[in-house]
Amino acid sequence: MGRIRAFAGGFLLTLPSVALNGVLVYVVGVAVGRWAAAVVLALWFVIGCAVASAAWFHPNRGQAAAAYGFRKPVGAEPDLLATAWSDVTRTAGVDGWPYSLWVQQSGTLNAFAAPARMVAVTSWAIGSLRPRQLAAVLAHELAHHLMLDPRLRLLDEWVALPARTVRAIGKIPVRAARGPGAVRFLIRSAISAALLVVAAVVLTPRIGVPVVVVLIGLLVLEPLTAAARSRRAEFAADRMAVEFGYGRDLHGALRKWLPYETSPESALLAARARWLGTHPPTSERLHAIRRTAAA
Numbered sequence: 001m002g003r004i005r006a007f008a009g010g011f012l013l014t015l016p017s018v019a020l021n022g023v024l025v026y027v028v029g030v031a032v033g034r035w036a037a038a039v040v041l042a043l044w045f046v047i048g049c050a051v052a053s054a055a056w057f058h059p060n061r062g063q064a065a066a067a068y069g070f071r072k073p074v075g076a077e078p079d080l081l082a083t084a085w086s087d088v089t090r091t092a093g094v095d096g097w098p099y100s101l102w103v104q105q106s107g108t109l110n111a112f113a114a115p116a117r118m119v120a121v122t123s124w125a126i127g128s129l130r131p132r133q134l135a136a137v138l139a140h141e142l143a144h145h146l147m148l149d150p151r152l153r154l155l156d157e158w159v160a161l162p163a164r165t166v167r168a169i170g171k172i173p174v175r176a177a178r179g180p181g182a183v184r185f186l187i188r189s190a191i192s193a194a195l196l197v198v199a200a201v202v203l204t205p206r207i208g209v210p211v212v213v214v215l216i217g218l219l220v221l222e223p224l225t226a227a228a229r230s231r232r233a234e235f236a237a238d239r240m241a242v243e244f245g246y247g248r249d250l251h252g253a254l255r256k257w258l259p260y261e262t263s264p265e266s267a268l269l270a271a272r273a274r275w276l277g278t279h280p281p282t283s284e285r286l287h288a289i290r291r292t293a294a295a
Contacts (some may be wrong), residue, residue: 013229017160021216024162027215030207039263048158061100061116067114068103070120077103077126084135085119088142090214092244094217099145101202109257111137115154115228136241138248163222170195182266196220198201223276230278238285247293258282 029040036082065071073081081101089096104112109128111121120142124154125134145153170192177187198215204212241250261282264270273281280288 007065010229011200012116012233013225015224015233016218016222017163017229020215020222021159021162023211023215023218024166027203027207027211030161031210035201048155049272060073061118064116065100065102065118065120068102068104068114068118068120070104070112070118073101073103073126077123080126080131080134081121081138083087084131084138086157087132087135088244088246090137091246092139092146092147094142095202096228096285097144102232108260109253111124111141115157116145119145125253130249132246132249133253133256136246136253137243139244140237140250143244144239146240147233147236166219173279185269185272188251227278234285235288237249238289251289254282254286258286 025041025044027034029038039066047185078101081103083098085099085101089099099117099119102114102118102120103126104110104120106122107124108122109125111119111125119138121134121141125137129137142233174188174191175194177184179192179280200212200216203215207215238250241247264273
């Protein structure tokens with residue numbers, strides 16, 4: 001029953017993202033006719049499947065890594081990562097050779113399970129964590145890969161492209177906001193609301209009121225559900241890492257980072273982090289790890 005609830009919850013949180021991207025593609029197609037919109041939607045899905053298959057069978061990981069801001073391990077990093085990864089995959093009973101290991105130059109504790117079976121950790125993690133703690137962080141990322149088929153991960157990247165493009169365009173004027181944290185957040189929220197109003201006014205004559213209402217509603221709802229889905233995935237990956245036997249070490253790695261984690265400056269920013277943050281607070285992850293380990 002627990003697995004069914006978890007699947008149902010994840011599925012429901014995925015629907016707004018799929019719907020938003022589908023509506024965006026439809027809106028683009030409507031510009032050249034409603035039948036063309038249906039054709040564009042079909043081509044978008046078919047091309048996405050083809051791109052995912054091509055990237056699966058012939059991945060260009062070097063270009064993908066550069067796009068994500070990753071670099072190749074250097075110095076002592078290759079040996080540290082290889083040793084930790086070997087320990088993780090052996091413990092999990094997984095063949096580790098299809099995966100490639102990368103580094104993000106950063107002074108934070110973070111790691112990434114990127115498409116095309118790429119796993120990356122920050123330079124801070126490599127330089128600051130003990131070997132078993134580094135392995136625990138890698139176990140968390142391996143869990144992300146194991147929870148979602150890599151081909152579906154590639155397809156998800158394609159499906160999310162329209163919304164990501166729209167958000168990137170929308171962020172251009174939003175980034176112009178200046179001021180203290182809470183004030184800047186309010187200004188950016190006001191700019192975002194103004195952009196939604198402008199989009200509604202411009203698009204209504206072309207696509208009609210019902211589609212505009214659905215589009216605006218999804219543009220507001222989708223960031224919330226996408227963030228919630230990401231937080232659920234983080235907790236799930238932590239649970240799997242604990243099941244692999246890395247609970248104590250993952251707990252230790254997160255505790256080592258806890259003093260560096262900054263708290264929101266105000267209640268408003270705290271609410272924003274709670275609803276739109278893609279990662280749960282470290283304190284909540286630590287509590288969940290202890291609860292899972294004790295079960």
